[in-house]
Amino acid sequence: MENELNLFARRAGFNTALRHFKTVNGIVGDIEEGWNLADVVNESLEDGGIQRFQVRSILSALLVEKFGYHFQSHNLKSNVEDVDAVCQTLKEWQNIHIVLTFFNPQAGMFVINPKQKESWGPALPLLRHELIVVYTGAVDLSLKKESLAAASADFLTLLYGGKVRGRKEYREGSRRPVEAPQGRTPQSAPVAQTPSGPTPAPMKPKPASEGGPRRITPRYAVNVTNELFHNGNVESWKRVIESYRTKYPDLDVLIWYENERINDINALFKWGKVKHGTPIMFSVAGGNIRDVSKLQRYLFEGASPRFEVFLRGGVGRVLDLF
Structure with missing residues (x-):
């Protein structure tokens, strides 16, 4: 127990913990009013009220410990891209x-x-094989654990395109949930105040990895126009992506081939399957995503007979493309 309190021994640690406790306390009020925690968390991330490293502890402390949500972890059996039917059904719950x-x-x-x-x-x-966790709770806090577990299982069925039998306890309760924020600021979101003293110096922007929403772009196709996507094309792609990530270290470039994620670009050459006219897909993941069209243009050149332009320069030299 003594070691667990070491965080509070210094002012910085104590203040960090105190700010976190105040934020969580505000979110408790939002949930009790009927807000969905996902809406509150994402709103607070965008406004800078919380940072990404706080999210996991908020989910565990509030959904699991305080409000007793049922939770279920699950590795996806297939890719999920279309959620229109899921949203339509869940609006009735x-x-x-x-x-x-x-x-x-x-x-x-x-x-x-x-x-x-x-x-x-x-x-x-x-993406298939990746982890999701489903948290289910009752708006009026009266449902039994069995019903919450059934709702979690039914949600997974919907996620894979299946049909579920509508249950009365999903639809009816003494309260109604509050939908996504519309014209009202959650209690946990910071409120702008007019400073009474001198204008403070502008704050240094936080890296995308520390706060703010992260997203993944759609997959963009790059058709191979070389006779074969050989070792020279692979090396040119590696140098283009290295240049992009050097310019934008908080962004990741994801490569896809035949709907499978490629972790090692060299595998595209080893397989010997990527021939003329075959598309290779890529997407970009991160916060403030930029220069995707330029990246696509350079990757297209790298998959063409003109790939050698990216192989010039000294060994270990990062190309200045972005």
Whole structure:
């Protein structure tokens, strides 16, 4: 117990913990009013009220410990790209709050209110084999654990395109959930105040990895125009991506081939399957995503007979492309 309190021994640690406790206390009020925690968290991330490293502890402390949500972890059996039917069905579940977390190995954790289509946008597509956690709770706090577990299982069925039998306890309760923020600021979000003293110096912007929403772009196609995507094309792609990541270290470039994630670009050459006219897909993950069209143009050149332009320069030299 003594070691667990070492954080509070210094002023910086004590103040950090105190700010976190105040933020969590404000979020408690939002949930008690009927807000979905995913909406509150994402709103606070955008406003700078919380940072990304706080999110996991907030989910655990509030949904699991305080409000007793049922939770279920699950590795996706297939990619999930279309959620229109899911949103439509869940809007009828007026007595159920669902919070979904999706863990992308490059972009990090996304917190989703699955009843709101716009909440899905930054995370889609959900990738096969990746981890999700489904939290289900009752709006009027009266449902039994068995019903919450059934709602979690039914949600997974919907996620894979299946049909579920509508349950009365999902639809009816003594309270109604508050939908996504519209014209009202959650209690946990910071409120702007007019300074009474001298104008403070502008704050240094935080890196995208520390706060703010992260998202994944759609997949963009790059057609191979060389006779074969050989070792020279592979090396040119590696140098283009290295240049992009040097310019934007908080962004990741994801490569896809035949709907499978490619972790090692060299595998595209080793397989010997990527021939003329075959598309290779890529997407970018991160916060403030930039220069995607320029990246696509350079990757297209790298997949063409003109790839050698990217191989010039000394060994270990990073190209200045962006």
